Amino acid sequence: MNQILVIDDDIELCELLNDYLSGEGFAVATVNNGRLGAEQALAAEYVLVVLDVMLPEMNGFDVLRKIRENSKVPVIMLTARGDDIDRIVGLELGADDYLPKPFNPRELVARIRAIQRRVETAELPPTQQKPAELKVGDLVLYSSNRTVKRNGEKIDLTSVEFNLLEVLLSHAGEVISRDDLVEKVLGRRLSAYDRSIDVHVSALRKKLGHYDGNMERIRTIRGVGYLYSLGEN
Template identity: 60%
Template sequence: MKQVLVIDDDRELCELVSDFLESEGFDVETVHDPHIGLQRALSEEHSLVVLDVMLPGMTGFDLLRSLRLSSQVPVLMLTARGEDIDRIIGLEMGADDYLPKPFNPRELVARIHAICRRVQFVEKVEETTPSRIQLDDIIIDVSTRTVKQNNQDVRITAVEFSLLYELMKHAGNVMERNELTRKVLGRELEIFDRSIDVHVSSLRKKLGHRVYDRERIKTVRSVGYLYTLNLKDS
C-alpha cells in the first residue's frame, strides 16, 4: 500500500502530513476541494484516503457517503477532538478508522501502517486457511474478499470484511474486544474506543441480527463478541 490521498482544506496540515508520509515511503496526493477530492478518491488510483470531516462546500460525511456507493477504498477520517458523535457517524457510514484533531503526525503514520498491515494480512491469510468459510446463510471468500448471503453479494467495507472473517473463523468462541481491535484495526484498544462496537453494529444491520432461531453475533457483556453456531454444529 503506497498511494495515499489526503483530502483536507488545511494546506499547512497537508504539507506536514505529506512530509511525514513521504518519509515513510508513501506517495501522497493532497486535495483541498472536496468535490475534486471525491473524483480523485473514485479514480481507484489510491490505496487509502485520509479524509477530514470539516470541509468547505461538502462535509467529509457527504463525501464518504458518495464514495461508498461504488468504492470500498480504506478511509481514515480526521475528526474534531471530543466530538464522539463525529467518530461514530463516520464509522457507521463506512470509515475504517478515525483520528481526532489535533494529532501527532506520527500517530497518523501509525494508523495508516496499521491499516496497511490489516490489508496485507487479509491478502496472506488465504495461504494458511481455506479460501472460503461458510456458516448458515453466509459465505465469505478470502481470496476475493467477497461476502455472499443466500447467494447474493453483500457490500461491506474492508474493515468489516476483516471483522467478519475473525468472527466466523472463531465461530462458537468469544473474541475479546481488545483482541478484535488488534487483529482488525491493527492497534491497541483505547479508553472509550467504540470503533469495534460500531463495526459490529454495521455488520448486524447488513447481515441481519438473527439467523434462523438465534442471534447471529452475540454481545458478551464486558468481554467481546461471539459469532454463534447452530447447536447441532457446536
C-alpha cells in the first residue's frame, strides 16, 4: 500500500487527512513535531511527505533540508495562504509542490496523483522512455540514470528540475507556454496565481549558469512562457 507521511502540528488536520487519504487507498502516518518528522521521514519508505512550514522544534524548511540530505522522496509543502516567500523558499530547497492553507483534500490528492504519475514515468525502463540522451550545446541530459552534465561535470538537480530541463531541451529553440510546462512537468493544470513553475525555472537557471559570453540559457518570453536557447549568437 502507498504510504504517506504527514508532518503537521495541527492534530485535527492530521486526523482529517488520515481519514481522507485512507479512503483514497493510502496508508497514512502522522507526526506533529518537526524534529521527529525529519527522523521519521528518513526511517521508513514513503511514497510522499506532506510537510507544514510552521512546526515546533524544527521548522518545515529545516526538516526539508534534512530530508534532502539523504532522500529524494517527493515533498508537498503546506504554506499559509498569500505567503509567497514560504512557497518560493520551499521550492528552492527541493520541495516538489506546495498547497496554501486552507485547502480542499481533493486538491491534495490531485497533487499527490500528479507526482506519482511523474515518478512512475521517470522509473520506466529506458526502452519505454524518451531518447536516452539529449544534448544541447555544452549540456547533456541522460534519461537512463537521470543525470545532467555541463562540459563533463555533473550538475545536481531535484526531480522536478530534471523533468523541467528534459522538457526544455526536448524543445530547445522553441517557446513553451507556462501552461504546457505545468502540465508536462508538474502533471496538473496551471491555476491562477500559481508561480511554482517560475520558481523551478529560476532555481534551474542558477544551477545551469550562463553560456560563455554571459548568454542566458533559459529565456523568459514575456506573457507566454520559456525558451531554452541553442546558444547561438
